[in-house]
Amino acid sequence: MAVAYATVSWDQLHRDARALAESLMARGPFKGIVAITRGGLIPAAIIARELDCRLIESVSVMTYDEEDRGEPTLLKAPSAAGDGEGFLIIDDLVDSGVTAKYVRKILPKAYFASLYAKPSGKPFTDSFVLEVSQETWILFPWDTAPLFVPPIARKTLTS
Numbered sequence: 336m337a338v339a340y341a342t343v344s345w346d347q348l349h350r351d352a353r354a355l356a357e358s359l360m361a362r363g364p365f366k367g368i369v370a371i372t373r374g375g376l377i378p379a380a381i382i383a384r385e386l387d388c389r390l391i392e393s394v395s396v397m398t399y400d401e402e403d404r405g406e407p408t409l410l411k412a413p414s415a416a417g418d419g420e421g422f423l424i425i426d427d428l429v430d431s432g433v434t435a436k437y438v439r440k441i442l443p444k445a446y447f448a449s450l451y452a453k454p455s456g457k458p459f460t461d462s463f464v465l466e467v468s469q470e471t472w473i474l475f476p477w478d479t480a481p482l483f484v485p486p487i488a489r490k491t492l493t494s
């Protein structure tokens with residue numbers, strides 16, 4: 336159960352994706368990138384730009400329903416990536432590692448990288464930029480919006 340939130344801004348996400356791309360230079364060149372939808376799409380676009388990679392495939396796996404985790408379901412296979420040889424898989428984060436483990440089975444020869452990793456998911460990613468605790472829920476920029484916050488003085492008067 337998540338007990339803290341870590342908010343990631345667009346700027347931070349862009350910086351982290353660039354840092355990941357930088358570290359991946361030594362692992363390439365890659366034939367193509369497989370983005371794990373949906374969270375991996377924007378990181379994959381940034382990394383593809385940095386690595387000058389134009390072949391982008393996607394894989395869609397559903398592991399969460401409304402509240403609970405179900406069995407992973409493959410909604411779209413990454414057909415263009417074969418067994419993954421020469422390909423880079425990108426996701427925004429590995430949490431329990433269920434998604435990464437499932438995708439790695441489909442693309443056993445690919446290199447897996449994520450922006451963020453929680454301890455349980457760490458063994459399933461080859462590279463990541465930042466580790467956060469298992470109890471932290473990451474709020475990505477596409478999940479959030481700027482919100483009006485009342486001045487402290489006004490809050491104190493009315494509460």
Ligand SMILES: O=P(O)(O)OC[C@H]1O[C@H](OP(=O)(O)OP(=O)(O)O)[C@H](O)[C@@H]1O
Pocket residue numbers: 371372373374375396397398399426427428429430431432433434435456
């Ligand atoms: O390591 P895990 O416990 O599997 O969690 C990590 C996955 O969960 C999130 O995706 P989600 O399934 O919520 O779908 P989304 O990318 O479409 O938002 C995230 O984008 C990762 O893909």
Ligand SMILES: Nc1nc2[nH]cnc2c(=O)[nH]1
Pocket residue numbers: 428430471472473474475478
């Ligand atoms: N946005 C978001 N989605 C997740 N899916 C699994 N873990 C997380 C998380 O920490 N943040």
Ligand SMILES: [Mg+2]
Pocket residue numbers: 371372373374375426427434
């Ligand atoms: Mg995802």
